[in-house]
Amino acid sequence: MVLRLQGIMFPWRLPCLRILQHLQLQRFVASESVARCSSKAMSMEAVQRRDREEEENEKLGVLIVGAGPVGLTLSILLSSYGVRSLVVERRSKLSDHPQAHFLNNRTMEIFRKMEGLSEEIERKQPPLEHWRRFVYCTTLAGRVLGTVDHLQPEDVPSGRSPTSVAHFSQHHLLPLLFERAQRLGHRLEPKASTVKIASSVLNAGPILMGHECTSIKSSSNGVLASIFPTQAGISQGQKLACQYLVAADGAGSSVRELAGVQMEGDENLQKLISVHFMSKQLGQHLLDSVPGMLYFVFNQRVIAVIVAHNLEAGEFIAQIPFYPPQQQFEEFTEEVCKGIIYDAAGTRDIEIEVKTIKKWSMHAQVAASYFDKYGRIILVGDAAHRFPPAGGFGLNTGVQDAHNLAWKLAAVLKGQCPSALLLTYDTERRPVAIANTALSVANFKAAMAVPAALGLDPSAARLVHKVVNSGVGLLLPERFQVTLLDGLFAIGRAQVSPAFLSSLNPIGSARVLEVQRILREGQSLQLQFPAEDLGFRYLEGALVPEVGAQQQTNSHQNFPTGRRREYLPSTQPGARLPHFPIHMFCLNPPATSKEIRSTLDLVSRGGNRMEFVLLVQSHRSGCCWGDAAITAGQAFGIWDIFGIPETGAILVRPDDHVAWRSKAEPKASSTQELYLAFSKVLKKPNIQVPRFMQ
Numbered sequence: 001m002v003l004r005l006q007g008i009m010f011p012w013r014l015p016c017l018r019i020l021q022h023l024q025l026q027r028f029v030a031s032e033s034v035a036r037c038s039s040k041a042m043s044m045e046a047v048q049r050r051d052r053e054e055e056e057n058e059k060l061g062v063l064i065v066g067a068g069p070v071g072l073t074l075s076i077l078l079s080s081y082g083v084r085s086l087v088v089e090r091r092s093k094l095s096d097h098p099q100a101h102f103l104n105n106r107t108m109e110i111f112r113k114m115e116g117l118s119e120e121i122e123r124k125q126p127p128l129e130h131w132r133r134f135v136y137c138t139t140l141a142g143r144v145l146g147t148v149d150h151l152q153p154e155d156v157p158s159g160r161s162p163t164s165v166a167h168f169s170q171h172h173l174l175p176l177l178f179e180r181a182q183r184l185g186h187r188l189e190p191k192a193s194t195v196k197i198a199s200s201v202l203n204a205g206p207i208l209m210g211h212e213c214t215s216i217k218s219s220s221n222g223v224l225a226s227i228f229p230t231q232a233g234i235s236q237g238q239k240l241a242c243q244y245l246v247a248a249d250g251a252g253s254s255v256r257e258l259a260g261v262q263m264e265g266d267e268n269l270q271k272l273i274s275v276h277f278m279s280k281q282l283g284q285h286l287l288d289s290v291p292g293m294l295y296f297v298f299n300q301r302v303i304a305v306i307v308a309h310n311l312e313a314g315e316f317i318a319q320i321p322f323y324p325p326q327q328q329f330e331e332f333t334e335e336v337c338k339g340i341i342y343d344a345a346g347t348r349d350i351e352i353e354v355k356t357i358k359k360w361s362m363h364a365q366v367a368a369s370y371f372d373k374y375g376r377i378i379l380v381g382d383a384a385h386r387f388p389p390a391g392g393f394g395l396n397t398g399v400q401d402a403h404n405l406a407w408k409l410a411a412v413l414k415g416q417c418p419s420a421l422l423l424t425y426d427t428e429r430r431p432v433a434i435a436n437t438a439l440s441v442a443n444f445k446a447a448m449a450v451p452a453a454l455g456l457d458p459s460a461a462r463l464v465h466k467v468v469n470s471g472v473g474l475l476l477p478e479r480f481q482v483t484l485l486d487g488l489f490a491i492g493r494a495q496v497s498p499a500f501l502s503s504l505n506p507i508g509s510a511r512v513l514e515v516q517r518i519l520r521e522g523q524s525l526q527l528q529f530p531a532e533d534l535g536f537r538y539l540e541g542a543l544v545p546e547v548g549a550q551q552q553t554n555s556h557q558n559f560p561t562g563r564r565r566e567y568l569p570s571t572q573p574g575a576r577l578p579h580f581p582i583h584m585f586c587l588n589p590p591a592t593s594k595e596i597r598s599t600l601d602l603v604s605r606g607g608n609r610m611e612f613v614l615l616v617q618s619h620r621s622g623c624c625w626g627d628a629a630i631t632a633g634q635a636f637g638i639w640d641i642f643g644i645p646e647t648g649a650i651l652v653r654p655d656d657h658v659a660w661r662s663k664a665e666p667k668a669s670s671t672q673e674l675y676l677a678f679s680k681v682l683k684k685p686n687i688q689v690p691r692f693m694q
Contacts, residue, residue, distance in 0.1 A: 059222055060086055061413045063242040065213045065255050067094065069170060070381030070398035071248030072177035075206060076114055077406035079184035081610060083413055086240075087181065090212035090230050090249075094178060097276050097356045098309045098317050099170045101293075102392035104533040106576070107399045108163035109600060109656070115180060121168045128156065130311050131167040131293040134525065136450055136515065138299045138496065139346025140282065140306065144290055145298075145512055146519040150527035160534060160567050161579050162598040167293060169309045170395065182207055216245060216258050218374045244409060246378045248398075251363065253383035259372040261379060265365035265437060269388060269444070273329070274358045275318040275337045281350040283314035293527075298454055300490075300497040301343040318344065322359060323465050326482045329359045362388050364441050366433045370426040375419060380405060385433040390443035390525055393436040396533075401429050407654040408542070411610055411682070420683035424541035428574075432536050439532060446563075447525035453514040455495035464488050522563065531565035538574035542653065544660040544680045545573055573661055577603070577615075577652050603656050612659065612678075613652040651677060 062078060064071045067089035078085045103111070103121065111117040128151070136145040156164060185206025208227075214237070215226040223245040228237035247255035256263075286292070286308065295306040307317040318341055322329070334354045342348045363386035370379045381398030405425050411417040448458045468481055494500065501508040518524050539545070569578035580599050604611035651660040651674070660677040662670075679685060 060084070060240060060242040062086075062244050062246060062409060063088065063213075063223070063225055063240060064246045064248055065225075066248035066250060066253075066381075066383070067091075067174075067178070067207055067209065068248060068250060068381065069100070069173055069177060069395055070402050071246070072174070072181045072207075073110070073114075073399050074246060074248065074380065074402035074406055075181040076177065076184055077402060078410060079181070079188060079206070080114075081406065081410035082188065083410045084185070084188045085206065086242075087207040088211050088213055088227055089207065089209050092210040092230070094171070094174045096171050097274070097358060098307070098315065100389075100392060100395035101167055101169045101307070101309055102396075102527065103166040103168055103173075104392065104396045104528075105161040105163055105165055105530070106533050107396045108166055109161060109579075110399055110403045112163050117176060117180065118163050118166075120176060121166050121173070122164065124172065125166050125168040126310050126312060130287065130291045131308065133290070133292040134294045134296070134527070135290050135292040136296045136298075136519065137290075138498065138501065139297060140295055140344060141285065141289075141346040142299075143498075143501075146516045147290065147292065148519050148522075148524060155528065160530060160569070162581070162600060165528065169315075178207065213245075213249075213255060213258075216255065216377065218245075218259065218372050218376045220374050220376070223376050243413060244376055244378060246380055246405075247383040248380050248402075249383055251382040251386045253379070255377065256367065256379055256383050259377045259379075261372060261377075262368045263363075263365040263386070264368050265363070265386075266441075267363045267365060267386075268361050269364060269441075270362040271322040271324065272360055272362065273318075273320040273322045273332050273337075274360055275320065275332075275341065276355040276357075277316055277318065277337075277341060278314050278353045278355060279316065279341075279350050280314035282316070282345060282352075283308070283311040285350075287311050294525075295344075296450065297344045298451065298456065298493075298496040299343070299346075300493045302340055303451070303456065303493065303496075304340065304344045306344055321461075326465075326468065326478075332357055332359075362444075364388060364437050366430065366437055370430055371423070375423065378405065378422075378425065384429075385437060387437055387440040388444040390440050390447055391436075391527070391529060393440050393532075397433060397436050400432075401425075403655050404429050407610055414610075416610065417682045418684065421542060424683070428538040428541035431539070435536070436532065439529065443526055446523060449518050450515055450524055453518060454501075454511050456492055461489065461492065526564050528564055530567040534567045534576055535565075535570070536576075537570065537572060538657060541574070542659065542681050542683070543573040543657070544677050546661060571650050571658050571661055573658050575658050577650075577656050577658060600656055603652055604654060610654050612654065614674075615650045615652065616648075649674075651681075653681070 061083050062074075062085040064074055064085055064087045067087050071087055071089075075085050075087050108118045108121070111121065112119070132149055132151045134148045134150065136147070137143060138145065188206075210230050211227050212230050213225050214228050217224040222241060222243045225240050225242065225245055226237055227240050245255070247253050247259070249255055286295075291308075291311055293308055295308065297304050297306060303321065305319040307319065309315045309317060318337070320332075320337075320340060322332075334357070337354055337357055338352050341352055341354075342350075366385045367379050367383075370384050371377065380401040382394060384401065385394075385397060387393050387397070408417075408422050408425055412419055412422050451458060468484060499505070501512060503509055571578065577599055581597060582599055582601075599615075602613050602615070604613070648662040648664055650658055653659045659681045660674075662673065664670075
C-alpha cells in the first residue's frame with residue numbers, strides 16, 4: 001500500500017514550491033531590471049538581447065519531420081506541455097502497410113497518459129489467446145513442429161505495470177495518434193508573428209501531409225527548413241524558421257543525411273520482401289487449429305515468416321528473404337507473391353488479396369550523435385537507431401525517445417531551463433539504444449537456432465550469396481548466377497521436405513526433437529524482455545547520481561543474451577519509478593478510487609506545465625494515519641520491495657524517471673540539498689542558493 005496523504009505529502013512539497021517560486025522570481029526580477037534599463041537609456045547589450053528574443057519568438061518552436069508513431073507521439077506530448085509544433089509528412093495519407101505491432105509495458109504506460117490511448121488500444125487489439133504464441137511449422141495447414149507461449153502467468157495481469165503489453169499494428173495505431181495530435185495541436189493558438197511568417201503552412205493545422213523537407217540550414221540560433229509539396233506538378237515551396245527540428249522520418253531519414261550525422265554499426269544484415277495480404281479463410285483456419293502471432297514456415301518450396309496482425313480480420317504480412325542482385329524487387333509481382341503465400345499456407349483452397357508489396361533491409365545501427373553539430377537538429381526513433389525486428393524494440397524505443405525529449409524541449413523553449421538540459425537527451429537515450437541494438441541482434445541470432453537445427457544454416461545461405469557475388473561468381477553470366485543461386489537454395493530447402501522430416505528418417509526425427517528442445521528451453525526468438533522494458537536506468541544526464549552508488553549499466557546491457565530477464569524494481573536515480581497500485585485519500589475534494597491507480601499517476605500528465613513529484617514517507621512527527629500506514633506497509637515488506645527510503649525522499653521527473661534520491665533524515669539543510677538537486681537536474685549550476693535556504 002502506498003498512500004498519498006496530504007498530511008504526508010504537503011510538508012515535503014512545500015520546499016519544492018518555494019524553490020520553483022524562487023527560480024520564477026529570479027526571472028521576474030531579471031525582466032524588471034531590463035524594463036527599468038530601457039526606460040532610461042537602453043544599453044547595447046540590452047538591445048541585442050531584446051532583438052534576439054523577438055527573433056526567437058518569430059520562429060516556430062519545433063518542426064517535426066515525419067508523421068509516424070514517434071513523430072505523432074512527440075507532437076501530442078509537446079501539446080500537453082503547451083508547446084506548439086508542426087509535423088510535416090511526405091506521404092499524402094498515413095501508411096496502411098503493417099509494420100511494428102508489439103507494444104511493450106513502458107510504451108503502453110506512456111500511451112496511458114495520452115487521453116487513455118492505452119485503454120483504447122486494449123479494447124481494439126485482438127484477443128490475447130490469438131497472439132500469445134509463436135508457431136513453427138512446415139506449412140500453415142500442415143505439420144506443426146512446435147509452439148512457444150510467450151506470456152507467463154505473472155504477465156497477465158502484470159504486477160509490474162498498470163498496463164499490459166499489446167499486439168496492435170502500427171497502421172491501426174497511426175490514426176489514433178493522428179486524431180489526438182490534430183485535436184491537441186489545434187487547441188494551441190499560434191503566435192501572430194509565427195503565422196505572419198508561415199501562415200500558408202501553419203494554417204493547415206498541426207500536421208501537414210504531402211510535404212517534405214528538402215533542405216535544412218542549421219546554426220546556433222535555429223534551423224531554416226525548405227518545405228515543398230510532394231504532389232507532382234506543384235513546385236512552390238516555403239522556407240520555415242524554427243528553433244528546433246526533430247527528425248522522425250524513419251530508418252532512411254533524409255534529415256539525418258542532410259544534417260551529416262553518421263550511423264554506427266552493421267548494416268544490411270538481411271534483405272526482405274514484405275507482402276501485406278488479406279485472407280479471412282486462412283485466418284479462420286488458424287483460429288480453429290493453432291492461433292499465434294508469428295508463424296515460421298519451413299518447407300522445400302519456401303522459407304518465410306507469416307505475421308498474423310489480426311486473425312479474425314484475416315490480415316497478414318509475409319516476410320520473405322530477398323537476395324539481390326540475382327533477385328530483383330520487380331520480379332515479386334502480385335502473382336508471384338500469391339504463389340509464395342500459397343506455398344507457405346500448404347493449400348490453394350483459400351482466397352488471398354495482396355494489398356501492398358515492399359522491400360526493406362535489416363540493420364543494427366545507432367547514430368553517432370542524436371544532435372547535429374549546432375544542437376538544433378534532433379534525431380528520434382528509427383532516424384536515430386535501426387534494430388533488427390527481433391523483440392519489437394524499434395517502435396517502443398522510439399516512443400520512449402519522444403517521451404524523454406518532450407519535457408526537456410518544453411522546459412528549454414519556455415525559458416525555464418538552459419539548452420544544456422536538452423543535451424541530456426543524447427546522454428540518456430543513446431546508451432539505451434546501443435543496449436537495445438545488442439539485445440535485438442542477440443535475439444535475432446537466437447531466432448536462427450531453429451532453422452540451423454533443421455539443417456538450414458542461415459550463415460551458409462549468406463555465404464552462398466556472397467560467393468556468387470564475388471570473385472569467380474561475378475564472371476559467370478547473369479542468368480547462370482540466378483540459376484546457380486536458386487539451385488543451391490533448393491538443395492538446402494530439400495532438408496525440410498516431408499520425406500526428410502518423416503518419422504521414418506532418423507536424421508529428420510532427431511532434428512525435429514532438437515527443435516522442440518530449443519523451444520522448450522527458451523533458446524529461440526523471444527517476445528518479452530521485462531528487465532529491458534522497464535528496468536533500464538540512465539546513469540547520467542538530468543539526474544543526481546548517488547554518492548558511492550555503483551555506476552554500471554544493467555547486466556543485460558553489458559551481456560545481451562537474447563534471453564528473457566525479469567524486472568527488478570528500483571528507485572535509484574535514473575530508474576523508472578516503480579509501479580504499485582495505490583488509492584488517494586483526500587478530504588476536500590473527495591477523490592474516487594479510480595482517480596489514482598498507480599504510483600505513476602502521481603506524475604503530471606502535462607496540463608501545459610512541467611511538474612516534478614517528491615515522494616516521502618511519513619516522519620514520526622507526522623499524522624497518526626501516516627505512521628499507521630508506514631507500520632502496515634513495513635509489515636507487508638512493501639517499502640523494502642521498492643527501495644523507498646524510510647526517512648528520505650525521492651524526486652521524480654515529468655517522464656516518470658527518478659531524478660534524485662536521499663536516504664537521510666530530514667534536517668535543517670534538507671531544503672538546501674533539494675534546491676541543489678533541482679539545480680543539477682535542470683542544468684542551472686549558476687543559480688545561487690537563496691539566503692532563506694542557507
